[in-house]
Amino acid sequence: MKRPGRTIAEIVTVLVAAVVAFPLYWMVLAAVKPADEIVSTNPRPWTLRPTADNFVHALTVQNFGRYLLNSVLVAVLVVVAGLLLAFLAATALTRFRFRSRTTLLVMLLVVQMVPVEALTVPLFFLMKSVGDVAPAFGLNHLGSLVLVHLAFSLPFAIWMLRGFVAAVPVELEEAATLDGASRFRFLWQVLFPLVAPGLVATSVLSFIHAWNDFLFAKTFLISGSDIQTLPLALQAFVKPDQNDWGAIMAGSTLMTIPVLVFFVLVQRRLVSGLAGAVKG
């Protein structure tokens, strides 16, 4: 009885997957096509003359490796710091009842509503004065990017993690306390591992956020050629009208791959991770 229904469902699933993946295929294809085939009035969905030219072109952007490292550094620092802070905050917002709790939760939504573009000027001056005290976190240093991305990814991370913390039974905490575990130990040795799937899910979102940023990078990293990040470097190929399509596609592929690899590695955990949020 059930079989034919499932077969149809599976065929539909594979078709949908193909449609969704097609633009990505097209991106990779354009990246390996020779220049004259990219802009052609008779586009073909394959190429017989694959070339690495576009990747070579994208990779020979001065300091590409350095920019890649910078981007990874910023994203990883944001993810790690963000997880720690969001975990603590989410625990506080689930395990404790206090008067301003709802207000805080709503505030976490409100700060996400402000258009970031509107905040660049105040943030610029803020970073300028932070730089006077702690140069590594001021203008023209990657630390400034870590700070802003941390601030912008926290509200969402806290919302997500709240559900995961809530899913951990309170009895567990009581048992641990009875066993003589300190609150600190409970937090890091019991609760933290239990919400790990949620941390993974949240970290992916923070990672993408910091990884793809262009706005703050171009506002804060003004002077100095070795502190740029990847999106800034790829901008070299984007001209107002006349784009170097092949190099853009190769660059985009290079931008997407690290995130995709990260995704695939954590996929199982991601899905079970996001499941935790249900119980919020």
Add this chain to the structure above:
Amino acid sequence: MAFAYLAPTLLVLAGLLGYPIYQLVLISLYDYNQEQVSGNAPLNFLGLGNYQKLLSDKQFWTVLAQTVGFAAVCVAGTLLVGTALAVLATRVRAVPRTLLFLAALGAWATPAVAGSTIWLFLFDANFGLVNEVLSGIGLHGMAGFSWTYGQWTAFGLVAAQVIWCSFPFVMVTLYAGIRAIPGEVVEAAALDGASTTRIARSVILPLLRPLLLVVTIQSIIWDFKIFTQIYVMTNGGGIAGRNLVLNVYAYQQAFAASEYGLGASIGVVTTVLLLAITVVYLRVLKRSGEVL
């Protein structure tokens, strides 16, 4: 104790978001251009002048209406596609499901600029595959058809791209949610003789509510503030600005023109609007028994 856990977060948010937002509101009350920013001209307090200028601009209202409509379509489309595929994913075996998830994660991971560029490229009037295929199957009028010229085709194309890159978040979240529903609950309902649609409506849906709340609010916030896709795909807001949405409008009228005071007032208006929409949404949920 709660405060100790919250302290670092509050410090970061107060310093890096609270203070700039406070500045934003202040700036919106001043004539604040590049001259003022770099200290080459005195500040000029305008009171509500920027707001007055904004609200009396006819184009602002057109753009606002377009933004609301466009965001509504994107949110509805994203939720619909995401939910449908999440349900579909629970009905199939591991291999097709993994394929679907891989494709979806790929779409999700693609940087917005890159995603927009690829879609634009696929739908290019002369070099695009879509027109090639359409004219190949007999629709000769589609050869050289410009998708980005007409207001509605352009909006439609961008909406499709937005849905493409944002449905994975909804799908993955809801799939996980459905998976987390204990099998016994559904089985019990089935034993009671409830139909599939009835199970979906009165058993699964209520359990998914908290998740739906999060994905809906997040989608509204993200889609209302859409920038990159419109900016890249309609070349900065379409022919004569007929594809402008609020954030692109703010960028062109205010930020690119260094009119930060006006830009800040648009930012404040956007925030207030989004807040209003969210509050209404929460009210509706509350009436049906939902609490934050």
Add this chain to the structure above:
Amino acid sequence: MRVVRVLLAAAVGALALAGCAPVQSGSTSSAKDEKSGQLKVWLFDEVNRGPKEEVVKQAVSEFQAAHAGVTVDVQYIQVSTRAERFKAAFSDAKSAPDVAEFGNTDLAGYVAAGGFADLGQDVAAWSDGKDLSPRVTDTAKVDGKTYGVPWYVGIRALFYRTDVFAELGIAPPATLDDIAATARRIRAAKPDLLGISVGGKYTYGMLPFLWAQGGDLAAQQGGKFKSTVDSAEARAGIAKYTELLRDDSCPPAQCAGNGGDASVEAFRAGKAAMTIGGNFNRTAVDSSAAAGKYAIVPLPGKTAGSIAPAFAGGNLLGVTRSTDRRTLAVQFVELLGGKQYQQKMYQAMGNLPTFTDLQNTVAAEKPVEKPFIDTLNAGTRFVPVTPGWAKVDAQGVLPTMLQQVASGAQDVNTATAAAAQQMNSAFGS
């Protein structure tokens, strides 16, 4: 506990800044004039900047050899993010360069923001300075003060396909009015070709039409600019230009969204019989489908034999007001912007020099540059020199006006009236 310290610093910073008015940067102008140390230079990045970098390297070594204890640090910045870079530099002296290349249309805004130093006396005392083309020097002036040395100019002219014109037995248009007629004739005979490739966002392609009809963008009245795009002459020019954006020459569905680069791109792809292109586009066209099959003439004016006034685009070299090494910075500008290196830049990148004598040499030696030099000598025009122009530009007032007409949404009178109103509001504030 470094994190805690930083967070505290952020909090303290926030408190320190939190007055009851928006933050402003203090004055960034510097009183120092050091004669050694590092000179920071910003130049624009370009797609194939190799040859440019070579020339600049030569200049840097020459400069360093002549000035002991001085190093020159050149950074290439992207044109697309220049606005953020410069705005930031004007507000934070520590990030600012000493010398920078910038577009002449950005000048008025930068000067209003207090970014660049007045070089009037330096240029007057400079031996090469007297040969600078006065028309080009005007694009480096705001309110009579000179804020930069013109490094090169960009001039546009009419590109046309010699093979198509020969096949149809027609001559290049002799007057402005002929352009539309010629374009229609070509497209009627060859429906696959655009009669002329122009665009709704191609402001600098439109301006010669407006100027040739005797119109202008704005007029100065008592120190304030007032838009004149709604004058009868300007309207006539805009009507002439938008006449090209029709299905019978350049269909709006294809052309209305195009700017200058996209317009030239269609010509490069071999899909257009004419276009308005710059001397800076020549190399790209030479490596395209149109290579060897095209010629260039000055864009004709209202009467046969006349030349329509072209927009005098180009880049300047300036010295920032915040520099601690003004003398060195000026000397570097005079070296890199001087005759010797302008000539090298022409050979390397094809950038037209800004010295009258060099221009004439170039025109005599390279016939292909003659149409551009002729256009330059016939008299060029410029956009209104006011910070308001940067706003008009950013808000896309003129492209919107052209697109309204091209898409048939508004007639010329309505569109120009709306544009004039927006321009006045930008000039006024």
